[in-house]
Amino acid sequence: MRYVHDVTGRFKFRPYYEADEIDTECERLITAFMRERCGSLVLPVPTDMLRKLIERDASDLDPYADLSDEEAFIDGVTDFFMDPDRKPAVRIAKGLSEDSRRETRLRTTLTHEYFHVKFHGPLYELEARTPKLFPEMKRMMPVKCHRDSIASAASADWMEWQAGYGCGALLMLASHVRQLVGEYVRRHGLLLRPRVNSAHAAELQRQVAEEFFVSPEAARVRLLKLNCLTDQQADLPLPF
Numbered sequence: 001m002r003y004v005h006d007v008t009g010r011f012k013f014r015p016y017y018e019a020d021e022i023d024t025e026c027e028r029l030i031t032a033f034m035r036e037r038c039g040s041l042v043l044p045v046p047t048d049m050l051r052k053l054i055e056r057d058a059s060d061l062d063p064y065a066d067l068s069d070e071e072a073f074i075d076g077v078t079d080f081f082m083d084p085d086r087k088p089a090v091r092i093a094k095g096l097s098e099d100s101r102r103e104t105r106l107r108t109t110l111t112h113e114y115f116h117v118k119f120h121g122p123l124y125e126l127e128a129r130t131p132k133l134f135p136e137m138k139r140m141m142p143v144k145c146h147r148d149s150i151a152s153a154a155s156a157d158w159m160e161w162q163a164g165y166g167c168g169a170l171l172m173l174a175s176h177v178r179q180l181v182g183e184y185v186r187r188h189g190l191l192l193r194p195r196v197n198s199a200h201a202a203e204l205q206r207q208v209a210e211e212f213f214v215s216p217e218a219a220r221v222r223l224l225k226l227n228c229l230t231d232q233q234a235d236l237p238l239p240f
């Protein structure tokens, strides 16, 4: 990780992570948490453990928040505070917690907001500790997360991109996804990266969705980001 200028203007500088740095850190973090709470890493990570992870590192988690006053399609919000000793707080749209058919979306939203808490909270804390010339003019803007950017956001907004990538990294641990794909390609004698619309891609997507209890769409995004599938026409080798 290194620091670069923050062109969004939120901070003077912001952290730049390579994707594999996020993978490594998220895998280490979820594995340690699961060992501490459950004795070993259990996959899929139980949804209740995802709530407990947020409760450990945030000041509050409201899984039944009424976000209807927010802009349309906001599924999660992370609030940051001017008091540097107060940790961030997370609000999840109640419709996700109340409807078991939306549990996969709940899981990606919980992990997305957790990434904001864990990786972006320290930036806000530092900002809150920095003396201001006009302190009354400064307030912390909440991060409001649009449904369409929970699992995958454009790279224009670094904070959403990181949280989108991080939610996949927390739920679908890189080494476990690669192991699953590795076994699949050996069994089927594949030499090239399956194309995203192929039968092999559909089967891999199904297996990843089942193994990690995520939506097929979140599985597809993760497989693409780990270069286990391709959306290009060119023949590409597998990354391992």
Ligand SMILES: [Zn+2]
Pocket: 112, 116, 143, 144, 145, 146, 159, 160, 163
């Ligand atoms: Zn977000």
